[in-house]
Amino acid sequence: METDARRVVYEALTLMEDTLADGYRSGLPVPEFAEQAPIETIGTAVTPPRAAAPLRAGSARSTSLPKDDSLAAIATEAARCMGCRLAAGRTRSVPGQGSGRPLVMVIGEGPGAEEDRTGLPFVGPAGQLLDKMLGSIGLSRQDNCFIGNIVKCRPPMNRDPAPDEQAACMGFLDRQIALLRPRAFLAVGRIPAQSLLGVKDGIGKLRGTVHEYQGVPLIATYHPAALLRDESLKRPAWEDLKLLKSVLDGQGHQQQ
Numbered sequence: 001m002e003t004d005a006r007r008v009v010y011e012a013l014t015l016m017e018d019t020l021a022d023g024y025r026s027g028l029p030v031p032e033f034a035e036q037a038p039i040e041t042i043g044t045a046v047t048p049p050r051a052a053a054p055l056r057a058g059s060a061r062s063t064s065l066p067k068d069d070s071l072a073a074i075a076t077e078a079a080r081c082m083g084c085r086l087a088a089g090r091t092r093s094v095p096g097q098g099s100g101r102p103l104v105m106v107i108g109e110g111p112g113a114e115e116d117r118t119g120l121p122f123v124g125p126a127g128q129l130l131d132k133m134l135g136s137i138g139l140s141r142q143d144n145c146f147i148g149n150i151v152k153c154r155p156p157m158n159r160d161p162a163p164d165e166q167a168a169c170m171g172f173l174d175r176q177i178a179l180l181r182p183r184a185f186l187a188v189g190r191i192p193a194q195s196l197l198g199v200k201d202g203i204g205k206l207r208g209t210v211h212e213y214q215g216v217p218l219i220a221t222y223h224p225a226a227l228l229r230d231e232s233l234k235r236p237a238w239e240d241l242k243l244l245k246s247v248l249d250g251q252g253h254q255q256q
């Protein structure tokens with residue numbers, strides 16, 4: 001999509017979102033859609049190069065891992081990926097951020113507005129709460145966690161990513177998992193839990209027990225945004241974090 005068209009679509013979606021969420025907020029800066037150099041971060045966020053050859057649907061779905069794969073290569077591919085309709089509305093793809101040798105891979109649903117603007121996962125109030133939750137059991141994105149999402153591009157108006165969008169993007173996540181080899185997964189929210197476990201149960205049913213994904217323990221819990229809306233969810237979320245810690249402790253890993 002051309003730069004002007006992307007800007008028009010972005011502005012229309014942002015106006016609709018703001019109107020539905022908080023009432024109209026004027027004066028929000030519109031992102032610069034011109035080509036930009038990759039940004040340096042703790043993680044691997046990259047601004048999509050406008051003129052890069054697009055990757056078509058299916059490119060993200062590798063059945064075998066590329067030779068000499070790397071997080072940087074995955075980030076670069078995600079930045080120019082056209083594998084699903086979410087590419088049309090993104091400002092930046094959000095490949096993930098964190099330690100290159102994580103104990104835990106935290107997997108959310110997909111980028112929100114702030115993440116789309118910054119190229120980083122879980123920023124803003126929900127991200128700050130996630131950092132506090134992880135910190136309560138000695139985990140952090142700086143030291144021993146990698147934080148990613150099921151889809152790397154923002155679904156418009158924060159809708160759930162559609163099943164075909166999740167499937168199109170799963171190859172990137174599987175490549176990240178193969179590189180990072182985490183000791184456990186923490187799925188935050190219904191969508192990542194359902195997507196990774198291949199079930200349709202709600203998060204209330206999926207949380208509180210140890211599942212497995214690719215032979216690695218997986219704990220599901222509430223999304224921090226849900227905790228911000230409903231204080232009563234904080235206690236079961238804390239139980240889930242203690243369960244995660246017990247899994248890690250049982251593997252002989254000392255938490256800080």
Ligand code: SF4
Pocket residue numbers: 060078079081082083084085086087093151152153165168169
């Ligand atoms: S969400 Fe994933 S599959 Fe879809 S365009 Fe973005 S990187 Fe590609």
